Amino acid sequence: MRLKDRSKAMRLTKMYAVLCSGIVLAAAFGCGGGGDTVKADSKVVYINSSGGDLDVQLRKSYWDPFTKETGIKVINSAPVDNAKLVTMVKSGNVEWDITELSGGGEMPRDSAGGYLEKIDKSQLPLADLFPASVTDYAVWAAAYSTVLTWDLKKWPMSGKHPTGIMDLWNQKDFPGPRSIQKGALDNIEFGVLHAGVPQDKVYPVDLDLAFKELDKLKPNVSVYWTSGAQSVQAITDGEAVMGTTWNGRPYQANNEGANLGIAWDDANLKMSWYAIPKGTKNYDNAMKLMAYQMDATRQAQVAEGSGYAGGNLKTGDLLSEALKPYFATLPEHLKVTVVSDENWWKDNGPNAEQQFISWVTR
Amino acid sequence: MSVTTSSVGRSLLTVGRRRQLTAGLLVTPALGLILLLFMIPLVRLIVHSFTTPTLGLQNYSDALMDRTTWRIIRITIEIAFECTAVSLLIGYPVAYLMATSSKRATKVILLFVLLPFWTSILVRMYAWMIILGTKGMINDALLAARVIDDPVKLLYTRFAVILGMIHYLLPFMILSLYSTMTGIDRDLMQSSSTLGASGWQSFWRVYFPLSAPGVFAGSLLVFILGLGFFVTPALLGGPRDTTMPMYIQQRVAVLQFDQATAIAVVLVVIVLILFAIYDRILGFDRLFGGLGT
Numbered sequence: 001m002r003l004k005d006r007s008k009a010m011r012l013t014k015m016y017a018v019l020c021s022g023i024v025l026a027a028a029f030g031c032g033g034g035g036d037t038v039k040a041d042s043k044v045v046y047i048n049s050s051g052g053d054l055d056v057q058l059r060k061s062y063w064d065p066f067t068k069e070t071g072i073k074v075i076n077s078a079p080v081d082n083a084k085l086v087t088m089v090k091s092g093n094v095e096w097d098i099t100e101l102s103g104g105g106e107m108p109r110d111s112a113g114g115y116l117e118k119i120d121k122s123q124l125p126l127a128d129l130f131p132a133s134v135t136d137y138a139v140w141a142a143a144y145s146t147v148l149t150w151d152l153k154k155w156p157m158s159g160k161h162p163t164g165i166m167d168l169w170n171q172k173d174f175p176g177p178r179s180i181q182k183g184a185l186d187n188i189e190f191g192v193l194h195a196g197v198p199q200d201k202v203y204p205v206d207l208d209l210a211f212k213e214l215d216k217l218k219p220n221v222s223v224y225w226t227s228g229a230q231s232v233q234a235i236t237d238g239e240a241v242m243g244t245t246w247n248g249r250p251y252q253a254n255n256e257g258a259n260l261g262i263a264w265d266d267a268n269l270k271m272s273w274y275a276i277p278k279g280t281k282n283y284d285n286a287m288k289l290m291a292y293q294m295d296a297t298r299q300a301q302v303a304e305g306s307g308y309a310g311g312n313l314k315t316g317d318l319l320s321e322a323l324k325p326y327f328a329t330l331p332e333h334l335k336v337t338v339v340s341d342e343n344w345w346k347d348n349g350p351n352a353e354q355q356f357i358s359w360v361t362r
Numbered sequence: 363m364s365v366t367t368s369s370v371g372r373s374l375l376t377v378g379r380r381r382q383l384t385a386g387l388l389v390t391p392a393l394g395l396i397l398l399l400f401m402i403p404l405v406r407l408i409v410h411s412f413t414t415p416t417l418g419l420q421n422y423s424d425a426l427m428d429r430t431t432w433r434i435i436r437i438t439i440e441i442a443f444e445c446t447a448v449s450l451l452i453g454y455p456v457a458y459l460m461a462t463s464s465k466r467a468t469k470v471i472l473l474f475v476l477l478p479f480w481t482s483i484l485v486r487m488y489a490w491m492i493i494l495g496t497k498g499m500i501n502d503a504l505l506a507a508r509v510i511d512d513p514v515k516l517l518y519t520r521f522a523v524i525l526g527m528i529h530y531l532l533p534f535m536i537l538s539l540y541s542t543m544t545g546i547d548r549d550l551m552q553s554s555s556t557l558g559a560s561g562w563q564s565f566w567r568v569y570f571p572l573s574a575p576g577v578f579a580g581s582l583l584v585f586i587l588g589l590g591f592f593v594t595p596a597l598l599g600g601p602r603d604t605t606m607p608m609y610i611q612q613r614v615a616v617l618q619f620d621q622a623t624a625i626a627v628v629l630v631v632i633v634l635i636l637f638a639i640y641d642r643i644l645g646f647d648r649l650f651g652g653l654g655t
Contacts, residue, residue, distance in 0.1 A: 014384050083614045109617070182601070223518060224601055238496040239517065350616040357612055358430040360601040361437070 044073045045285035048099040049141075050272070051078030052228060053252040057305030061298045062289075069292075072285050079227075082106045085277055089115045094279045097286040100141050103270025104185045105345030110275065111137040112346070117276040117283060123291040125312075133311030138273035139290060140311035145270070145328040145337055146186040148263040149250045150174070150242040151235050157261065162242060164265020164336070165190050169217055177222035179234040179243025182360070184352035185345070186244065186268045187214060189338060193266050203341040207352060211359050224360065235260060248307030251326035262326055264333045270340040303327070404630075411623035421624035431609070431625065435632065438605045441520070441595065442588030445527045446581050449535040452528070453580065454573075457539035462548070475533050483530060487597045490526050491517060494598070522598040527591055534587065535580040542576025582640060586633060 047063070049055055055078060063074035080100045088094045101107045110116050116137040124134065133140035148165050155161040155174060162170070168178055168190070180187055189202050191210030194217075223234040223243065231245035232253045247267075250260040274293065276286045293299070294310065300318035303309035307326045309316075316329065324330055328337075345352075411421050425431050460471050478486065493499045494516040501513040516522055546569065554564040592607035606629045613622035 010384070014387065018387055083617060086617055222515065226596070238513070350618055353612065353616050354428075354430075357604065357609065358428070361430060361433050361604050 042285070043071065044075060045282050045289050046075050046077070046095060046097045047286075047289065048077045048080065048096040050080050050100060050102075050228070054248065054302075054306040054308065057302050058293075060305065061301040062293050065298070066289060066292050070288060072288070074289065080272075082110065085110065086113070086115055089278050092279060094277050094281070096277055097280045097282040098274055098276050098290055101138065101273040101275050103144070103272060103340055103342065103345075105342050105347075105349045107135070107138050107271075107273045107275065108342050108346040109349070111135065115278055117278050117280065119276060119290065120287050123287050125291070125294055128296065128312050128314060129294060130311045130313060133271075138275040139294065141272040141274045141293075142308035142310055143269060143271055143328045144308055145247045145264070145267040145333070146181070146244050147247050147250075147267045148242065148265075149232065149235060149245045149260045150263075151238075152259045152261045154241055155261070161261060162263050164263050164267070165244065166194055166266055167263070168242065168244070169194055171220060174242060176220075176241030177239065178217065178220050179223035179225055179231065179240035180217075180221055181231070181244055182224035182226050184349075184356035186340075187356070188352060189268050189340070190214075190244075190266065191217075193338070199266070199338050202338055203344045204348070205344065205352070207355055211355065214359065232258065232260060247326050247328050251307035251323065265336045267328075267333065267337045268340050269328060269334070269337045271342070407623050408627055411620070411627050414620050414623075421620050422628070425621055425624045425628060431628075434604055434606055434609045435628075437603065438589055438629075439632075441523060441527070441591070441603065441605060442585050444520075444524055445531055445588040446535075446585045448524060449528050449532050449584050450577065450581060453532055453535035453539055454577075457536045457543055457576070460536070460540050461543035461546070475536050478529055478533060483593060486529060487526055487594055490522065490529070490598055494522050494525075517598065518600040520599070520603055523595050523603045526594040526598045527588060530594070531584045531587055535584050538580030538583060539573065539576040542579070543573050546572045578640075585636070589629070589633060 049058060055076060059074075059076070063076065067073055077096070080102050082101065085096070085099060085101075088096070101110065118136055119134075119139065121134065124139065126134065130140065146165075148162055148167060150162050152161075154176075160173060162174055167174055168180070188205050188207060188210035191213040192202055192206055193199070195209050195213045197206070197209070223230075223239050225231040225234055225243070225245075228246055228249050231243060232249045234240045234243055236253065236258050247262065250258070250262050253260055274290055276283060276290070280286060294312055296312040296314035296318065299310045299312050299315040303315065303319060304323055307323065309319075309327070309329070319327060327333065412418070414421075456471065456475065460468050460475075463471065491498075495501070496513040496515070496517070498517070500516060501510075504510045505513065550568055550572070551564050554568045555561070559567065589605075590607055591605060592611065595603045595605045596608055606625065610622045610625050610629075613619070613625065
């Protein structure tokens with residue numbers, strides 16, 4: 001390059017360098033603080049839920065009709081992530097206007113922790129809802145149970161087949177690899193039940209007893225599932241012959257051609273909740289959507305599609321026969337089901353999960 | 363004709379000084395980005411681990427008194443080490459081939475090496491799940507060929523984790539090795555055989571030592587990257603393939619942010635210790651030296 005050109009190049013480079021540095025420094029000092037990225041908007045509501053087939057059903061039965069009736073667009077996201085909720089509220093950058101919360105103590109923990117807005121009960125059809133299904137901060141989204149599922153090809157209903165969770169340990173009659181959830185939730189209850197503790201004495205859970213019993217199951221566990229889809233995939237893919245899952249999953253899978261059985265003895269019933277994160281910008285729209293989802297007919301529709309229903313007392317009457325074997329709150333199922341103690345989980349959850357990680361890596 | 367660099371009036375800044383200033387300014391955007399997006403959050407994380415919920419080492423004693431933490435540290439280092447060893451064994455011949463082939467052949471091999479980068483890592487991991495599953499491609503093939511009677515458990519094993527991680531890390535190793543190998547003068551091998559060395563001796567005593575900087579750089583890179591893997595062990599691994607990042611995630615999931623920060627800092631410290639050992643045994647200057655000059 002000629003000397004003159006080189007100098008020009010140098011000068012341009014220097015200008016560029018100064019410009020870039022200026023921009024970075026300005027950005028570093030200029031955009032301090034959370035910043036409002038989600039604006040209040042009268043025409044939109046953001047909902048977060050578990051995803052999968054359930055979301056497809058929710059869109060059909062709840063969200064699209066809601067938009068048609070009120071003109072408010074419903075934008076959904078997945079999956080349910082309690083840690084994300086807490087982080088959002090703490091940082092002041094709340095993306096969800098209404099979210100689902102899973103069982104296992106999340107709802108009491110979040111309520112006590114101040115991460116949720118108080119709900120406006122006047123907008124809900126309180127007379128039609130299970131009394132226990134409404135708290136100051138949340139309403140039931142769905143009742144769901146952890147049940148046993150297995151490959152019907154191996155043990156069809158016509159012959160000897162598994163009848164409940166305890167058959168996980170039964171290698172004599174039903175040999176083969178098992179699939180259980182990766183986490184303490186449900187597994188420790190199943191452990192103490194197998195050790196002989198009666199259903200009404202499961203809580204408070206004796207963790208040492210639970211893990212000692214689970215040690216007997218461990219050599220046969222080949223899959224530790226972390227998502228609902230994986231819990232049925234493990235059986236249909238042949239990674240396990242029998243495992244735990246949530247009651248709606250085999251229903252959805254069988255509707256799509258799978259061949260899965262379901263058994264209820266010693267199942268564990270939990271509630272998922274709808275709640276409004278603290279600091280949301282669209283509280284009114286969120287409450288409107290929450291109330292909209294409490295209607296019996298619509299809840300029945302969702303149940304038919306996904307296997308899960310909410311807290312409206314009248315929903316049970318509207319269910320079809322095909323759904324009944326998979327339905328969590330059917331009286332025959334409730335008789336043999338253990339109801340999860342959310343308050344025990346609120347206080348002991350982190351420790352139990354911690355011990356599970358210890359157990360699972362041993 | 364004008365003098366274009368420093369004129370008499372600008373004697374305060376010599377040419378050398380101004381070049382340094384320009385270099386400094388050029389680096390500022392990159393440094394600024396690292397500072398903003400990496401250093402500041404890291405410092406805040408470290409401070410959090412010492413101050414929340416109380417000032418002191420509470421979080422660290424909680425984390426380190428638990429035997430599980432040490433178990434998981436061991437697993438994480440094990441996995442990273444195994445990945446490094448395997449990717450070195452596989453990567454070295456590939457890089458050698460690339461460095462000694464014609465230009466066109468090298469380009470073709472490079473294409474294949476870089477191909478994995480063009481797909482999302484999540485998609486690749488799910489693909490591995492399909493291939494390694496009980497009803498997957500490998501088991502189907504083995505069963506059809508009557509090599510085995512029952513499906514082999516390939517998924518949710520350490521083997522699957524290493525396989526998945528190598529899929530991601532191998533290009534890094536190969537490119538590190540390749541960049542050093544291209545600088546090795548091939549005449550040196552010829553001279554060595556002229557002087558009476560066998561093929562193996564030429565390789566081991568001439569070529570390999572010259573490729574050492576690439577080996578060290580590639581190994582270090584792959585090892586450090588391997589320590590931070592989350593997705594692959596989570597999707598493809600069994601319960602005993604729990605890594606530090608997964609452990610941190612588990613703490614976050616039960617809202618124990620404070621313990622999570624302590625464990626994260628422990629991971630950073632481990633990496634720094636390994637760095638120091640690496641430097642002590644092998645020497646960082648080896649990374650920069652010996653390009654056949």
